[in-house]
Structures are given as C-alpha cells and as structure tokens.
Amino acid sequence: MSPASFHELVLSHASIRSYQERKVPEDVLQRILLAATRASSSGNMQAYSIIVTTNPTLKAKLLKPHFHQSMVTDAPILLTFCADFYRMRQWLQLNEAPLNFDNFMSFMIASIDAILASQNAALAAEAEGLGICYMGTTLASCGPIAQILNCPPNVVPVVGMSLGYANESVPPRDRLPLHGIVHRETYRHQTAAEISEIYRDKEEQGLKRYLQHADLKKRIEEVGATNLAQIYTKAKYTRESHLKYSRDVFDFLKEQNFLNFD
Numbered sequence: 001m002s003p004a005s006f007h008e009l010v011l012s013h014a015s016i017r018s019y020q021e022r023k024v025p026e027d028v029l030q031r032i033l034l035a036a037t038r039a040s041s042s043g044n045m046q047a048y049s050i051i052v053t054t055n056p057t058l059k060a061k062l063l064k065p066h067f068h069q070s071m072v073t074d075a076p077i078l079l080t081f082c083a084d085f086y087r088m089r090q091w092l093q094l095n096e097a098p099l100n101f102d103n104f105m106s107f108m109i110a111s112i113d114a115i116l117a118s119q120n121a122a123l124a125a126e127a128e129g130l131g132i133c134y135m136g137t138t139l140a141s142c143g144p145i146a147q148i149l150n151c152p153p154n155v156v157p158v159v160g161m162s163l164g165y166a167n168e169s170v171p172p173r174d175r176l177p178l179h180g181i182v183h184r185e186t187y188r189h190q191t192a193a194e195i196s197e198i199y200r201d202k203e204e205q206g207l208k209r210y211l212q213h214a215d216l217k218k219r220i221e222e223v224g225a226t227n228l229a230q231i232y233t234k235a236k237y238t239r240e241s242h243l244k245y246s247r248d249v250f251d252f253l254k255e256q257n258f259l260n261f262d
C-alpha cells in the first residue's frame, strides 16, 4: 500500500453504527485478527486476548452492559479486547517462574497492548471495506461483560468494537487542528485565546451535531447546557457518572487480581 492510499484510508475513517445483515467472511476476519496481533506490545508479551462474539444470544446478553447500543446486536461481529496476564501467568507457572504481573502497572501495560491491537484491527477492517465503532461501555461495564464472556482472573475487557458492512454513509467528523495537539520539543502552554481558537470549529460543529439527536437534545435542555463544553460535562460525561465508573473499574481490577501492592 502506498503512503497516499494509507493516508486516504485513515483520513476517511468514520465510526459506523448501523450495519447490514451481511456476514463477514472468515478469511476477512482472520486477516483483521492477524493484523491486530502484529501491533507492537510491551516486551512482545502480547498481554491481551481478543474475544470474537457472533452468537446472537451472547450479543443479546451484552446489550445491557453496553447500555443498549443497537450496534451490539445489529453488527455481525463484536470484538472485545481484554488486558490479559492470565495466559502468561499460566506459562510462568509451567516454567517455575515468579508469578508476576498481578499489579496496576501490569494492568496498564496489558491495556496498552490491547488498545494498540484494537486500532490495528480497526484499520485492517476499514481496509477490507468494513465499518467499525468503538464502545467505551466495554470499560465502563468491564465486570458484567467479563462475566458474560467468561473471563478468568487477570483478564479485564478494556476496549470493544462492533464490526460489519456499513448500512450508512458517514462523512469524517471534525478534529482539532494539528497545531492545537502537537507540541514541538517540549509542552507549550496555550493562552486562553489560543484555546478558544483551537476549539472554535468543534464548538460549532459539535453543538449542531448533538442538537440533531432528539434524546440528547432533550437531556441538554434538561441540564441547562448552553455550549459544547457544558454538554460534555453536564449531559454526556458527568462527574457523578465518571466517579461511579472509576469505582466500578477499580473494584473489578481488585477482584481480577490486578491491585496487589506487596
């Protein structure tokens, strides 16, 4: 693939939330999964597992922990990327090696591995003409999802995506300008005027987009949000909801043997 066609692929990315019933051929799925495993990983340990779910009954069970997002049942495939030191720890045991990797740092390493693999899968899927959409509900509901997917200790679902042939055509969404994201050599503090400029287009386009969704528009009015910053913090991602998810994730990390400090 030429740099130009790779660039075209990544610049045309848009999350797909509506899918055709058409099945994804097994050879296509295999290429996507192989691409996922070619991602870099810490020490080449590949401390992650990928759970491929196509069974309609299982997908129906996953609907609630994924907050009833319709793509869970509509997409032919769900991929759940799990931070996983269970497999490696079994191998350590078989080789009489110390049973490390049961702490927070190990969870972070395994999560990074899983997330890098997931983005390789996303790009490979798009190169195959498929659509994807990540689901942040995977981490928010990691405990219930792990239970449904039968995850053992030291395995935590961190990121998931729906996968299938698109049933919608979505134009690429806005992004912050490069100069707002990139710092040369060291971090350069941005002035208030620069921050306003960096977010100006997003404010306009984001507000327009959210007001098009009837449910979200109602919620925006209920909480009295008058700009995009307030929509993000009063309607979409409240302090209360994120405190709850933080507690849920930490409780589950403890349960899954990832929070040992001795």
Ligand SMILES: Cc1cc2nc3c(=O)[nH]c(=O)nc-3n(C[C@H](O)[C@H](O)[C@H](O)COP(=O)(O)O)c2cc1C
Pocket: 013, 014, 015, 016, 017, 069, 133, 134, 135, 136, 137, 159, 172, 173
């Ligand atoms: C970690 C993560 C979690 C996400 N969770 C959801 C989700 O639960 N539901 C959803 O509809 N989109 C979700 N998305 C998709 C984002 O909304 C989307 O990537 C973003 O709005 C930019 O749009 P684009 O992907 O079309 O460019 C998620 C994306 C990421 C990276």
